[in-house]
Amino acid sequence: MTNKMDVWQGTLALMVLKTLETMGPLHGYGIARRIEQTSGDLLAVRYGTLYPALLKLVQEGSISVKWGVSDNNRRAKYYALTRAGKKQLENEARQWGQTTAIIARFFAPSEQDL
């Protein structure tokens, strides 16, 4: 089996939101594939993690859900970003940027090193 990482808890929501922002309404499978692709197939999204995360976002009102028809003619749930979700994405993206920047500083060689 390939050495794929399970997606980290907490970051999945952000990935879902970003995916929906870029791709527009999408069904669960589509979201999972898109995340895997974007990660360069380094991440594996199992539905045991994906669907509870989607439900949480629906419950919080960040995304909405509608039944639609998938490209293989099956009934499928389509998820779309809501206005609240957009705002949440902006916030979290900014926070994420800050967090990574801070973490990065710890690992970047600096003039005050030891």
Add this chain to the structure above:
Amino acid sequence: MKAIRAFLYRLSGLFDGQRKDRELEEELEGHLQMQIRDNIRAGMTPEQARRDALLKCGGLEQAKEAYRDRRGPQALETTLRDLRHAFRLLSRSPAFTLVAVLSLALGVGANTAIFTLLDQMVLRRLPVKHPEQLQMIWTTGPILGSNQGSRASSYPMYQDFQQRAPAFSYVFCRYYTPLSISLGNQTERVTGELVSGNYFQALGIGPALGRVFSPGEDDRVYKGHPAVVLSYPYWVARFGADAAVLGQKILVNNYPMVVVGVSAAGFSGVDPVRSPQIRIPIQMKPLMTPASDNLGDRRRQWVQIFARRKRGYTMQSAQASLQPLLSEILRAELESPALRGISKRDRDRFLARKVLTESAANGYSSLPTSYSRAMVALMCMVFVVLLIACFNVASLLIARAAARQKELAMRLAIGASRGQLLRQLLMESAVLAVVGGAMGLLLSVVMVRGLLRFLPTNGMLATLRAEPDWRILAFNTALAIGTTLLFGLAPAWQALKVDLWCTLKEAAGSVGGNRGSVRLRKSLVTAQVAFSFLLVAGALLFVKTLLNLKEMNSGFRDIDNLITFQIDPARSGYSLPRLKAFYQQVLESVRSLPEVKSASYAWIQVLSGREADWDFMIEGHPAEDRDTQAYVNGLSPGYWRTMGVPLLEGRDFEDSDVGGRPKVAIVNRKFASDFFGYQSPIGRHIGMGTLLREKPDTEIVGLVEDSLYEGPRQGVRRQVFFPFPQMNQPVATTFYVRTSTDSNRMFDTLRRKVMGLDATMPIYEMKTLEDQLDETLGTERLSATLSVAFGALATLLAAVGLYGVMALTVARRTREIGLRMALGARQGALLWMVMKEAFGLLGIGLALGIPCAYLLGRYVSSQLFGVVAADLGTAAVASITLTAVAAGAALVPARRASTVDPVQALRRE
């Protein structure tokens, strides 16, 4: 905001779960199919594509589970699961569940019942403005006159206090009396209160309709205020809450009066257990109690005085400020003609009278104080029962947790979280407590009803509600739940802290739990034994008291065949001569019945707690020497024969002993021996009052054997009897009828006889004299019955507790016992080994219980009769009872220990 939205969403997840499950399945299936299709497109065989997709997507069932967890409100869902689990576990050990639930139910139920009544009778504050400022005022010492009711004062003294007491913003008075009301043709008896004009103002109570009394309108003219204020409940019950009642004319004691208002809803007066139905200005007293006009008489005490304290005074300083005023009043009273010429000794005693006060924030209860004391004692006892019950449940829970230690360790080992296990254990305790509490509620309803039947009736307790008090129930249930949770949690915590490996590995030790839990259970059992001793000893004291009182010779013969009833024609407007004639008619009519052996009437009902006492002048005994007080009664001829009391000397009263004829009296043996020693009292003279200027004018014509007066507790009094027609106070009369057949069948016949003479005449309190005695002993009966019930309950609970602990100890020591047997220990020795431990616990419990029981006995000593608090017999009987019960409880596990098969025990893992 987001959290709330999410929560609401999750709540909705509780419903329609099946449809949502189907949708999820569909969604996941779609996901899988798309993955398979993509895999095929990427060049896999369908077989491979499916396998790869399943691997990639992860476990289907886990996904569903995770999704469902997220869907519903998590806490609620797991709680429900724990609840189901708890019910399953509890139903699997029905004996444990039954004992625990019953213990809690009995404890909570009995407590709620007792506290509900006590709260209403003693503890609750009056529903009036600033009840904490209210104070009751009365005086002690010789009156040199007559007294009626407890804590009574004369009306002029009330007026003095009202006008001159500096510490009070209001001083008001009341007099409780039954009245009869006529509306149209109907006459009915109601409870009434004569009140001073400022009564309502002082209490801060307004009208619900019309007006209430005011000092300006209703307290000015002697006999001049024919106004009635109805109580709210009476207005609703009798007049259907009809506003047209205002201005309506009604006859009160045959005197025309007008309804002027209805007092506010929720106001019941200053007596929490005896609430009047109507109130009348006190200036109407002469018209309301015919033939006794006491308003201006300083030598007759009958009103009860209450007052509202001004700011800046304490109870003590207010009381102190009254004493100089009282002294002044008394000095002035001594100058009055009525007291001129009294002896120096009486004068000094009179001037030494003291004023007393007491907070009336809770009102003044007309139930004898003995009721509240008995109630407090019962309250302590029942609280102890609740404690024992809680200890039992605690002990059971500890044992259960100890027994489950291995199971818990196993569950921990295979991956349950400590939190989850803890939650489940707590849930089990909570279920026990809640079910126990609910059953306690049901029980308390039944018990309050039962208790109310023990209390004296005659319209007195109309205001006591029979519903259990919710606050008290809540408190008791909270206590039960608290104990259960605490003791459910503690062992659970302990069990979860243990080293898994050791517990799983451990063999015999796991049966009984660790040493700590055993020690805890042993102390609980010791406490239970101590408490039980307390209750059993208390119960014995009360039972002995009741028996002593019941067995006391009343002096009356066959009191179960003696019917008593009362009529009060004066209240129906009978004049004095007509009234006396009417009594005679009733007597003749009743005597004409073939079943009636004899009949008579008396002024004061015996064995009912009522009394009248006077000071006497006695020929040959200077008044200053000694106390000449004696208890009096007025009798018709034939009284002694009816009551079955032997006439020792002289003669009974005759029909010719009426007013205008020479005054005569009969005395009892105690009176005669007190004043005349061995000499015959016949022919001696006595006189009412202690004033020397009058010559004793009443000749003693008879001597009778002693009999009881107020009741057994008061014992035999010094008594003087007068012919009823020669008394000047023809008030309510009690008839006594001795029958030859079953008394209970005669009630209707007698009623019809009296009705035949006057159809509107109310007859009340018809019963046998034995019933009367039982009623008088109501407190004692209540205390005895309840304390026995509590004692038995406590002993039973303690026995269960002791059995549990001993069984546990034996289980823990099975291997050791087996070893001892293998080494040659005899059965008897092993039996004794276990019993010794049980008796050790019992001994410590008794050592703690005996001093506590002594203190309790001291507290209730005023309630006891013919038995002292430190009664050795009682202590011995209680100890023996408990020892026997404890031995019984310990014998079962002890026998089990002595019959252990050594081979089995040693092999046991």
